[in-house]
Amino acid sequence: MVEDKSNLxxxxxxxxxxxxxxxxxxxDGKPKQFIDLxxxxxxxxxxVRRVVSHEIFSRPSVILGSATRFIAVEQLAQIGVEAxxxxxxxxxxxxxxxxxxxxxxxxxxxxxIVLIVASDHVIEDDAAFAASCExxxxxxxxxxxxxxxxxxxxxxxxxxxIRLDNPIGDTGAFKVDRFVEKPDARTAQSYVxxxxxxxxxxxxxxxxxxxxxxxxxxxxxxxxxxxxxxHAVTDLxxxxxxxxxxxxxxxxxxxxxxxxxTERAGxxxxxxxxxxxxxxxxxxxxxxxxxxxxxxxGNVEVSETRNSLVISDDILTTVVGLDDVVVVTKSDAVxxxxxxxxxxxxxxxxxxxxxxxxxxxxxxxxxRPWGWHQRVDRGAxxxxxxxVVKPGGSLSLQKxxxxxxxxVVVHGIAExxxxxxxxxVREGExxxxxxxxxxxxxxxxxxxxxxxxxxxxxxxxEDDIIRVEDTDGP
Numbered sequence: 001m002v003e004d005k006s007n008l009x010x011x012x013x014x015x016x017x018x019x020x021x022x023x024x025x026x027x028d029g030k031p032k033q034f035i036d037l038x039x040x041x042x043x044x045x046x047x048v049r050r051v052v053s054h055e056i057f058s059r060p061s062v063i064l065g066s067a068t069r070f071i072a073v074e075q076l077a078q079i080g081v082e083a084x085x086x087x088x089x090x091x092x093x094x095x096x097x098x099x100x101x102x103x104x105x106x107x108x109x110x111x112x113i114v115l116i117v118a119s120d121h122v123i124e125d126d127a128a129f130a131a132s133c134e135x136x137x138x139x140x141x142x143x144x145x146x147x148x149x150x151x152x153x154x155x156x157x158x159x160x161x162i163r164l165d166n167p168i169g170d171t172g173a174f175k176v177d178r179f180v181e182k183p184d185a186r187t188a189q190s191y192v193x194x195x196x197x198x199x200x201x202x203x204x205x206x207x208x209x210x211x212x213x214x215x216x217x218x219x220x221x222x223x224x225x226x227x228x229x230x231h232a233v234t235d236l237x238x239x240x241x242x243x244x245x246x247x248x249x250x251x252x253x254x255x256x257x258x259x260x261x262t263e264r265a266g267x268x269x270x271x272x273x274x275x276x277x278x279x280x281x282x283x284x285x286x287x288x289x290x291x292x293x294x295x296x297x298g299n300v301e302v303s304e305t306r307n308s309l310v311i312s313d314d315i316l317t318t319v320v321g322l323d324d325v326v327v328v329t330k331s332d333a334v335x336x337x338x339x340x341x342x343x344x345x346x347x348x349x350x351x352x353x354x355x356x357x358x359x360x361x362x363x364x365x366x367x368r369p370w371g372w373h374q375r376v377d378r379g380a381x382x383x384x385x386x387x388v389v390k391p392g393g394s395l396s397l398q399k400x401x402x403x404x405x406x407x408v409v410v411h412g413i414a415e416x417x418x419x420x421x422x423x424x425v426r427e428g429e430x431x432x433x434x435x436x437x438x439x440x441x442x443x444x445x446x447x448x449x450x451x452x453x454x455x456x457x458x459x460x461x462e463d464d465i466i467r468v469e470d471t472d473g474p
Contacts, residue, residue, distance in 0.1 A: 008058035009133060009204070010112055011051035012101040013083075015044060015064035015072065015119040016091055018361075020349040021279045021342065024333040025311070028361040033119040034071045037283060044072065044119040045079050051117065052081055054130035056137075061086060061104070062119075063097045069238060070369040087235070089243035092224075095257035096249040098203075099214050099225035100241065105207040113140055114210070116203045116254070121276050122286050128272040136204045136268045139173040144266030145205040145213065145259065146173065149197030150274045155188035158278060158343065160199040160255070162267050163191075176265035179255060197267060200274055203254070209264060218257040224249035280326040280335075280342040284309040298329075309339065333359045370395055371448070383460040387441075389414075389449040394442035397469035403457030405433040407441065412449035415442040438468055 019032030026032035033044040041049070051057045061084040064072055069087055076083055086100065098116055105112040115133060123129050136146040149162045160182055165175040179199060183191060214222040227245035234240070250257075259265055275286045287295040293307035300310045302319045310319050312329040319327055326342050328335040337345060352360035365374040370393035376384040389395070389412075397417070407414065407430060414425040417440040418433055424444075425431050433439045435457060443449035 007113070009056055009115045009137070010101075010105050011057050011060045011115045011117065012097075013044070013047050013051070013060055013062045013117055013119050014094055014097050015062060015068065016088065016093070016097065017120070019120065020346040022277070022283070023345055023349045024328060024330045024335055024359065027363050028067065029363050029366055030071060031068065032277070034068060034075060037277065038122065038287065041079070042075060043122060043277070045075050046123075047117055047119045047121065048076065048081050048083065049079055050123060050126045050129055051115070053126055056130060056134050057115075059083065061101065063088060063100065064119075065089075065091060066240070071367055073237070073369075085238050086232075087238050087240045088246065089241060090247055091251070092221075092246060092249045093251050094201075094254045095214075095218060095221050095252045096225055096228075096246060098210065098254045098258075099218075099222050099249070100229055102205075102207045102210040102214070103222075103226055103229050106211060110206075110208040111141075112207045113137055114205055114207055116201075118201055118276065120278075121200070121202075121274065124273040128270070132268060132270045132272070133204060135172055136266075139168045139171045139266050139268070140204045140206055140209075142168070143206065143209050143264060144168060144173070144175070145203060145209060145262060145264050147176070147259070147265065147267045148200050148202040148204075148270050149267040150200050151269055151271045152192050152196070152198050155185065155192045156198065157182060157185055157188050158282065159276075161188075161191045161196040162199050163194070163196050164267060164269075168266055171268075173266050173268040176259075176267050179260045179265075197269055198274070199255070200270075201255075201276070203259075210258070213258045213262045213264065217261045218250070218252070221249045221252070221257060278343075280309055280328070280337065280345070281339045284326070284339060307339065330364075332364050369393075371443075373453075376452075378460070381456060381458065381460075383455040385453040385455070387449075387451050387453050389441065389443040389451075391443055391446050391448065393449075395440055396465075396467045397438060397440045398465050398467050399436055399438045400457070400464050401436065401466070402459035402464050403455045404435045405439075406454040406456070407431045407433070408452045408454070410450050410452060412443060412447050413445045414449055414451060415444045416440075417442070440469075 018028045019026035022032045034042050036042050051060050063086045066087045105114045140146045161180045163177040165177040167174050228241040231242035232239050277283050284295055289295050295309045298312040299316050300312050304321045305319045306323045308325045310327045314331050317329040324339045326337045326339050349360050371389040373385050373387045409425050409427050416423050416425050416431045418437055
């Protein structure tokens with residue numbers, strides 16, 4: 001058991017990626033790791049709880065993009081956990097993030113043990129996970145970059161595999177013979193029969209060892225990470241990496257950058273239940289199902305349907321006489337796919353983005369630090385939104401060139417500022433903001449403020465906002 005606080009594992013949770021294969025539920029504005037796909041908590045919250053529930057872990061760090069920073073803060077507050085939050089101004093995949101994490105840890109202690117975990121993994125047994133991390137500490141101290149290799153229960157084609165080499169003493173761990181990419185079905189079956197392990201993407205290492213291997217195999221990534229951290233600035237409670245420096249890092253994963261090349265790779269076989277829920281089929285696989293093999297959530301009815309995943313947040317969704325399908329209904333998009341072909345959803349999203357379809361990346365409901373807004377209707381010269389402002393929340397002081405706005409309060413009290421004049425608007429009352437007027441909306445009360453916003457003008461896009469005083473959100 002680890003008792004000396006200087007020897008605690010430093011957990012780092014990576015929150016990059018948009019989860020495109022889980023579209024239309026997962027989108028850039030709120031990707032899969034921040035969505036409660038399996039119950040009361042998002043997988044991000046599950047990952048955080050997993051590394052604060054055992055005494056071998058120290059205060060966690062979270063690395064994520066700027067667009068989701070306030071979602072992360074709110075979800076951390078919901079579970080009562082504090083963390084260091086590091087913002088990536090641009091996406092550079094996991095190699096750069098790992099390099100930043102290793103550099104930060106080495107500042108405190110070059111031999112610090114760092115744990116890298118993803119925010120979208122599902123692990124059912126947190127105690128077994130902690131025990132596995134503890135078991136990997138000794139070979140990591142010896143200089144091995146340890147991977148947790150999951151004992152496969154089926155020949156999965158969606159995961160990479162690890163082939164074991166000789167044991168590392170009596171630690172229960174092994175040296176890695178090689179990492180292999182996602183195989184076809186026949187090869188996957190062969191790997192399982194030969195005792196290969198799934199590559200979970202969970203790594204444990206000494207900070208100085210990872211820095212040495214990055215210097216050897218990916219010096220450009222390490223140099224960019226060091227400069228991005230050196231020139232980072234503190235923004236509210238965030239550590240914002242320097243964009244120009246980070247941009248110099250090649251966009252690559254830590255697997256390609258280091259793990260597939262280093263002779264210092266080790267692996268600890270683990271048998272806890274694990275999934276990265278990378279596709280709708282993977283979500284179906286880890287979900288509770290009824291006697292017909294169906295996972296049904298929301299406003300859903302099915303008949304003569306088996307082994308299917310059907311989800312609807314809003315409108316009634318019905319499926320009749322189909323097997324092995326995925327049907328996901330959102331207010332602005334519907335997905336229907338064969339369950340075993342659900343990995344192709346990412347290609348669909350790529351196509352939608354090429355067509356500049358907003359549904360590819362944007363949710364109708366947009367989270368903001370002050371609350372959220374949701375589009376209700378939109379036409380050639382108008383848009384209707386539902387807006388909810390948290391108690392004490394305030395929007396930016398702003399103006400619009402091409403539209404006027406009408407605000408109708410339906411719950412709570414609104415503090416409305418128009419050209420310096422402040423008015424309280426109560427339930428059933430309305431405020432009018434002419435085009436070009438400098439204005440602000442705030443909630444001075446103790447209950448959520450809810451209102452309907454009606455925009456009228458020649459252009460109602462989100463980019464028609466001139467912020468006079470920015471409060472991190474329109």
